[in-house]
Amino acid sequence: MKKTSDEFLKEFEELLSQEMSETKCKVEEAMAYSVLTPGKRLRPLLIWSICTDMNVSSEYVWHPALAVELFHTGSLVHDDLPQIDDSPLRRGKPSCHIVFGNDTAILAGDGLMLRAFRVLSESPANPVVKEQLFRCFSRTTYQVLVGEALDVQYTGGDPSLGEVLNMYAKKTGALFSFCFACGPIMSEKFEFVERFSKLGEVFGIWFQILDDVKDTCGDESKLGKPVGKDVALGKPTVTKILGLEKSKIFADKLLKSVVHRLEDFELILTCRLLENLAKR
């Protein structure tokens, strides 16, 4: 019998705790602190739903799901540093550098990213599937970095809508594109990898615009991070360029286009997950 999303998330948290249970140094403690702070685990959940929709056996889901969460957390640890976004709060708790200091947080971010690759390399999938996972993960994680670099570079500047969307596609879209690609990769339908990657990227842009909207008019206690930071930091955002209402309409169109394409592929579980996200 197939797992429900709650069952998946419960098991995922257990595996994540297990993965981080042995800490041999302060940096590994900082890594565990950051990644075990409760979060939505949206990226692992997406890998699970898309793989379930495509009949991938659940034993293959864990490694990419853990890898994507470890990497995502590592990139957040670096983003939050005083030298970058200077965020004291993450997931409702003090950021890694606030608790452990800047030196440890720099290494903890590195450690989480590298650990992500190590976990992925331990997947029980066959070598051909693993090669595809490895290629896709290393390409998309590098894109996340370029997106973050562009974000820092554009801050205080005046980039065009196209430039901001390209930055979103990389910074936020790339990792979702890995999540979406896990379905065709692990079901060995390699001819669909590119199309699914693109859908993940568009979904990521939707997700980032929603994040902008929440930063403009959200509730700090719900978000677990400060509100109004983008404007305060002079961050270029879609909402800043298009305004709040037009941004919402634009984002809505993006999500609908992704859901329609997923419906064409009969990925029912994933469609439902995306629609539920939109309602939040």
Added chain:
Amino acid sequence: MKKTSDEFLKEFEELLSQEMSETKCKVEEAMAYSVLTPGKRLRPLLIWSICTDMNVSSEYVWHPALAVELFHTGSLVHDDLPQIDDSPLRRGKPSCHIVFGNDTAILAGDGLMLRAFRVLSESPANPVVKEQLFRCFSRTTYQVLVGEALDVQYTGGDPSLGEVLNMYAKKTGALFSFCFACGPIMSEKFEFVERFSKLGEVFGIWFQILDDVKDTCGDESKLGKPVGKDVALGKPTVTKILGLEKSKIFADKLLKSVVHRLEDFELILTCRLLENLAKR
């Protein structure tokens, strides 16, 4: 006809420049600056020599050789940050953060490490070999991070000789263990991977002790980095524990043991390379 080491290094520099030629953001400029500053390229050279000794076709050498140099440079960029070792000089030139600022240097270090994985994932080797390369690279790069973390943690403290050697085995030995393992992995003699990894680790400990010795009595203009930093920073080193003379004798024994084992395997080119290193 087989290449000489000079021919290899010339071609390696060209490929590295080519890899870094397109820069889409300031972070990529910082990455190129750091990795294209002339260095000894010892890790790529070791991969080349061991692969040549084991008759691996040269087209398979480039990807792991580029990956190891990219990763190594990325880890140095983070080590040099004011929050970690605070080194203003690297390879005789101002460190990355001095030229580009701390924010860019943090992201450039990330970028170099991630780019290393991307380059490795593009290797033309067969999926089974690539799986082994991927496993070995992700395991050893994570060890480098743990070693660096222990180094920071031990600074100002009083670790035992065993603890310092374990830290060296990770911080410096792990990446050399990847270099040594490339020989058996790429010649598909997988049964030797573990033994070669261990030799690389011991070689790395030798290399790190030599680095300590140079820090104690070296020439700044030759080293391209400040001298006497370890003591000034309160770094735990083997020379601090054993004294200069005993450290040299200990290191000498380590190198000889590695060379003897390599002779058993008839890895002539690599033996000669190691012996030349010892003479410097």
